[in-house]
Amino acid sequence: MKIEINGTLTEVRADTLAGVLDELGHGDAKVATALNETFVPASARGQTALAPGDRVEIVAPRQGG
Amino acid sequence: MQLYGSEISSRLMLGTAQYPSPSVLAEAFRRSGAGIATVSVRREAGGERAGAAFWDLVRDLGVTLLPNTAGCHSVREAVTTAQMARELFDTSWIKLEVIGHADTLQPDPFGLVEAARILTDDGFKVFPYTTEDVVLADRLLDAGCEVLMPWGAPIGTGLGLTNIYGLRTLRAQFPDVPMVVDAGLGLPSQAAMALEMGFDAVLLNTAVAKAGDPAAMAEGFARAVEAGRLAYQADPMEPRDMAAPSTPVIGKAFLS
Numbered sequence: 001m002k003i004e005i006n007g008t009l010t011e012v013r014a015d016t017l018a019g020v021l022d023e024l025g026h027g028d029a030k031v032a033t034a035l036n037e038t039f040v041p042a043s044a045r046g047q048t049a050l051a052p053g054d055r056v057e058i059v060a061p062r063q064g065g
Numbered sequence: 066m067q068l069y070g071s072e073i074s075s076r077l078m079l080g081t082a083q084y085p086s087p088s089v090l091a092e093a094f095r096r097s098g099a100g101i102a103t104v105s106v107r108r109e110a111g112g113e114r115a116g117a118a119f120w121d122l123v124r125d126l127g128v129t130l131l132p133n134t135a136g137c138h139s140v141r142e143a144v145t146t147a148q149m150a151r152e153l154f155d156t157s158w159i160k161l162e163v164i165g166h167a168d169t170l171q172p173d174p175f176g177l178v179e180a181a182r183i184l185t186d187d188g189f190k191v192f193p194y195t196t197e198d199v200v201l202a203d204r205l206l207d208a209g210c211e212v213l214m215p216w217g218a219p220i221g222t223g224l225g226l227t228n229i230y231g232l233r234t235l236r237a238q239f240p241d242v243p244m245v246v247d248a249g250l251g252l253p254s255q256a257a258m259a260l261e262m263g264f265d266a267v268l269l270n271t272a273v274a275k276a277g278d279p280a281a282m283a284e285g286f287a288r289a290v291e292a293g294r295l296a297y298q299a300d301p302m303e304p305r306d307m308a309a310p311s312t313p314v315i316g317k318a319f320l321s
Contacts, residue, residue, distance in 0.1 A: 006109075021111075024110075025111035026111050026112075030153060032106060032148075032149035032153045037142070038145060039148035039152075041152060042152060057149075058108065059107055059109060060108075060115065060116020060117070060119075061106060061116045061119050062105045062115070062116065063080075063119065064080060064081060064103050064104045064133045064135055065083070065103055065133070065270030065271065
């Protein structure tokens with residue numbers, strides 16, 4: 001199915017948030033996630049099902065002022 | 066200085082963005098003596114691992130991290146960003162920015178109060194990036210904020226304290242609330258002035274990161290902050306319009 005990942009429409013095979021993170025190569029990287037503008041804690045990613053058109057944000061620590 | 070029950074030794078808080086290199090950032094922090102570093106969260110691609118590299122860098126600084134919600138223009142965006150930052154940085158501290166105007170990066174006062182209330186109810190310790198408006202300050206305190214961060218000038222301008230009257234009024238209205246002048250500072254003298262006025266600390270980034278020698282500028286700000294604080298504690302003299310000789314008049318040789 002096609003979902004939006006960080007603003008880019010992407011074809012994915014996995015149907016959970018945890019599965020998509022694995023598929024994209026995040027592995028055990030230090031990232032946080034949101035689904036359709038709502039925060040999804042790391043502990044809930046395995047149970048978070050995805051549907052076509054969902055908007056996923058994947059973020060990591062960065063420089064800030 | 067106590068912020069949300071934590072003792073912070075330095076009154077200089079420093080951002081981590083815009084440095085020419087990671088090593089310059091680390092050296093600037095070392096010479097600044099800053100106890101708090103601001104950080105952010107940004108999109109990461111699979112396999113990029115930029116977050117991990119930055120995380121290692123800031124962890125080695127040995128300072129308390131204050132994640133921000135920089136660039137957020139809506140309450141929902143700011144709240145979700147704060148929640149992601151809490152998980153990433155393992156802290157309930159959040160520098161709350163809800164931007165209301167693209168050109169001036171002025172806070173959206175209405176969204177700021179709403180987001181501050183939601184985040185406080187969710188267990189966050191909110192450091193709101195605000196203006197010198199006393200009514201807004203009052204609302205933020207009502208919403209559960211225990212620290213206020215009024216701007217000196219718009220972010221990145223380096224203009225210093227552009228509304229001295231407003232800042233002095235804000236400081237006087239809430240004498241017991243820790244206040245950090247956040248944003249708009251360009252020179253150490255401006256930081257010293259903020260501390261002389263009774264503000265508890267300053268937070269800056271661009272003034273150090275964009276200086277020709279960031280580490281030297283960091284140390285300059287550190288000394289200015291210390292000087293300003295000492296002056297505030299020393300109870301400055303009252304200014305007056307008429308001259309008053311400091312050397313004794315009595316006893317002067319009569320030579321005319």
